[in-house]
Amino acid sequence: MIEIQGLTKSFGHTHALRGVDLQVAEGEFLTIVGPNGAGKTTFLRILATLLKPTRGFVRINGLNLAPADVEVRRQIGFVSHQPLVYGNLTVAENLRFYGRIYDVPELEQRVETLLSLVGLDGRAHSLARTLSRGMQQRLSVARSIIHEPSIMLLDEPYTGLDQQASRMLRGLLQTVSTHSHTVVMTTHNLEHALKPADRLVILCRGHIVFQAEASTLGLAELREAYWQHTEGDRSLGPS
Amino acid sequence: MHFLNKVLAIVWKDVVAELRTKELFSSMFVFALLMIVIFSFSFDLRVERVAEVAPGVLWVTFAFAGTLELNRSLATEVEGARLDGLLLAPMERSTIYFGKMLGNLVFILAIEALMLPIFSAVFDLNLLQPGLLLTVVLGTIGFAAVGTLLSTMAVNTRAREVLLPVLLFPIILPVVLSAVKITAGMLDGQAWIDMAPWLRLLIGFDIIFATVCYMTFDYVVQG
Amino acid sequence: MKAGSRWVDLLSGLSVAMIIAALYLVFLYAPREATMGDVQRIFYFHVSSAWVGFFAFFVTLLAGIGYLRTGERRWDVLGFSSAEIGVTFTAMAVMSGSMWAKPTWNSWWPWRQEPRLVLVTILLLIYLAYFMLRTFVEEAEQRARFAAVYGIVAFASVPLTFMSIRWWQRLHPVVFDRQGAGLTRPMLLTFLFCLLSFTVLYTTLLLHRTRLANLADEVNELAQRLHSGWGGRT
Numbered sequence: 001m002i003e004i005q006g007l008t009k010s011f012g013h014t015h016a017l018r019g020v021d022l023q024v025a026e027g028e029f030l031t032i033v034g035p036n037g038a039g040k041t042t043f044l045r046i047l048a049t050l051l052k053p054t055r056g057f058v059r060i061n062g063l064n065l066a067p068a069d070v071e072v073r074r075q076i077g078f079v080s081h082q083p084l085v086y087g088n089l090t091v092a093e094n095l096r097f098y099g100r101i102y103d104v105p106e107l108e109q110r111v112e113t114l115l116s117l118v119g120l121d122g123r124a125h126s127l128a129r130t131l132s133r134g135m136q137q138r139l140s141v142a143r144s145i146i147h148e149p150s151i152m153l154l155d156e157p158y159t160g161l162d163q164q165a166s167r168m169l170r171g172l173l174q175t176v177s178t179h180s181h182t183v184v185m186t187t188h189n190l191e192h193a194l195k196p197a198d199r200l201v202i203l204c205r206g207h208i209v210f211q212a213e214a215s216t217l218g219l220a221e222l223r224e225a226y227w228q229h230t231e232g233d234r235s236l237g238p239s
Numbered sequence: 240m241h242f243l244n245k246v247l248a249i250v251w252k253d254v255v256a257e258l259r260t261k262e263l264f265s266s267m268f269v270f271a272l273l274m275i276v277i278f279s280f281s282f283d284l285r286v287e288r289v290a291e292v293a294p295g296v297l298w299v300t301f302a303f304a305g306t307l308e309l310n311r312s313l314a315t316e317v318e319g320a321r322l323d324g325l326l327l328a329p330m331e332r333s334t335i336y337f338g339k340m341l342g343n344l345v346f347i348l349a350i351e352a353l354m355l356p357i358f359s360a361v362f363d364l365n366l367l368q369p370g371l372l373l374t375v376v377l378g379t380i381g382f383a384a385v386g387t388l389l390s391t392m393a394v395n396t397r398a399r400e401v402l403l404p405v406l407l408f409p410i411i412l413p414v415v416l417s418a419v420k421i422t423a424g425m426l427d428g429q430a431w432i433d434m435a436p437w438l439r440l441l442i443g444f445d446i447i448f449a450t451v452c453y454m455t456f457d458y459v460v461q462g
Numbered sequence: 463m464k465a466g467s468r469w470v471d472l473l474s475g476l477s478v479a480m481i482i483a484a485l486y487l488v489f490l491y492a493p494r495e496a497t498m499g500d501v502q503r504i505f506y507f508h509v510s511s512a513w514v515g516f517f518a519f520f521v522t523l524l525a526g527i528g529y530l531r532t533g534e535r536r537w538d539v540l541g542f543s544s545a546e547i548g549v550t551f552t553a554m555a556v557m558s559g560s561m562w563a564k565p566t567w568n569s570w571w572p573w574r575q576e577p578r579l580v581l582v583t584i585l586l587l588i589y590l591a592y593f594m595l596r597t598f599v600e601e602a603e604q605r606a607r608f609a610a611v612y613g614i615v616a617f618a619s620v621p622l623t624f625m626s627i628r629w630w631q632r633l634h635p636v637v638f639d640r641q642g643a644g645l646t647r648p649m650l651l652t653f654l655f656c657l658l659s660f661t662v663l664y665t666t667l668l669l670h671r672t673r674l675a676n677l678a679d680e681v682n683e684l685a686q687r688l689h690s691g692w693g694g695r696t
Contacts, residue, residue: 012602084324100248
């Protein structure tokens with residue numbers, strides 16, 4: 001589970017996050033929506049240990065973020081709109097590399113399993129840069145779960161994907177989220193937000209402005225709540 | 240040994256990727272060749288004893304070709320934010336530093352290994368003596384140690400490739416001076432014992448800066 | 463704030479007084495040097511400037527360490543303020559060194575004979591690199607971090623660079639080897655007083671500069687708040 005208290009992040013004079021309090025229970029699927037500049041990416045990057053908070057604390061599975069960073073990373077899988085794969089390595093080589101830096105045991109077998117899970121076994125020996133965007137994103141998902149993390153962090157994973165690729169990714173993430181326990185996803189797109197989520201949070205200007213159980217909301221109600229709580233930012237609406 | 244395994248994984252990744260395209264290697268090679276040609280024309284007309292300028296030419300060439308390599312090596316990590324991939328892994332940041340540094344070292348040494356026989360032929364000197372080879376290795380270690388850290392910074396700025404030489408060259412001056420002195424000494428046939436202080440300086444530099452750079456690397460990559 | 467600026471005013475006054483006194487000492491009190499004549503008087507300012515140049519960079523090094531450990535903006539302010547003053551004095555040292563070199567060795571740039579001049583020039587290059595780095599990093603926090611790291615690494619190279627330049631020339635003791643060798647008592651006095659007054663001047667300038675930077679920060683923060691419509695508290 002994830003415990004966050006008073007999380008604040010400032011970049012010089014820009015305050016990206018202003019005291020966020022949040023708890024994510026084990027096995028929960030939390031979606032965070034919000035306009036551009038709300039702080040969603042910053043928030044997720046802090047959870048992924050890519051950024052250090054200015055103030056406040058974060059505890060992941062009982063481990064405090066700053067001192068136990070290395071251990072925390074073992075339990076986290078991160079997917080963003082950047083696939084984080086090396087273009088000049090093959091699909092299999094990419095996975096093998098990540099497997100090695102994540103200390104994955106029985107690597108070859110794991111790579112095979114993952115390739116068939118994401119539907120890339122036919123392209124195992126293709127260079128990553130020859131893959132389409134959708135396929136690269138699938139490789140990215142494989143990369144992110146190679147070490148069987150218990151927490152998945154997804155930062156706007158649907159960016160740049162067409163309808164078909166989006167559908168494929170959604171299916172993949174459904175499967176993945178049943179293996180991993182906890183998922184935190186950020187997105188612009190309110191449609192994508194509602195489906196798989198247990199709980200929804202709206203982040204605006206570094207604050208949480210709205211929270212609800214997903215089962216209590218329909219898409220229309222979500223849109224309404226969104227417009228209402230991001231009042232000053234109508235120009236920066238969702239897609 | 241987890242640490243070593245990861246360091247080697249990073250080196251392996253860089254080597255495999257490079258072997259696929261050979262972009263970096265070929266551009267470094269062509270660049271170094273061009274430098275020899277230009278230098279041999281610039282100096283040929285004015286200097287009779289080629290051995291006087293050879294050490295300087297050698298090390299200037301290595302320094303510039305090395306800068307080329309450093310820029311490219313870190314650029315591939317920064318493009319597509321792939322550095323994130325490394326930062327997400329369960330390892331200390333210093334592991335990334337050593338992995339990249341070792342990779343840089345391998346590439347630069349490879350080019351130097353290729354250039355030394357060519358230099359020897361063009362300048363009609365024997366540059367393949369063991370003492371000289373040792374100097375090349377030690378000098379390149381110092382260069383790669385500082386260069387890996389600074390290129391990580393430079394590549395994150397607007398000025399990118401232009402900034403790296405500006406940051407790097409004043410700092411690696413001791414390496415260049417030592418290396419040139421020892422090279423010149425070897426070509427002059429001086430006793431190995433005379434070169435000892437320079438060698439100590441080189442080794443001292445390597446140790447001090449590998450330490451300082453690996454300790455500060457964390458702050459450069461983590462925001 | 464009031465008490466603080468009282469100190470700054472006091473120091474400013476003291477700096478002015480000391481510099482005037484130093485000028486008197488250098489031009490009127492110190493005896494004419496036997497071999498080089500009046501030109502030698504530049505030496506007092508040259509060495510004092512070089513001293514400030516190195517000391518200022520050392521302060522930048524300490525500020526860098528401070529910033530990395532605490533992440534507090536004031537350390538970064540100290541770092542670049544000290545560097546600004548340091549680069550000015552270093553440039554002065556290079557120029558005065560050159561002016562002294564010409565009559566002494568008949569060369570504007572006697573790098574073979576005077577390794578310390580080379581070292582001061584390298585220091586100038588390092589300073590310029592430091593500022594170039596700061597200029598090209600867009601984000602303030604990253605800029606402070608990078609500058610801190612560079613300050614540390616660059617300063618660490620200075621002793622080794624000095625050694626290598628010195629050995630390069632296969633040096634024998636030059637005219638002014640250590641302060642004291644070849645200097646009579648009044649000269650020594652003048653020299654030490656110059657060093658002291660330049661140090662006081664440096665400190666004064668540093669206080670002014672950091673104060674200016676902090677005020678600029680405050681203004682920026684207010685402007686940001688005004689612009690984003692937040693006002694009041696953050």
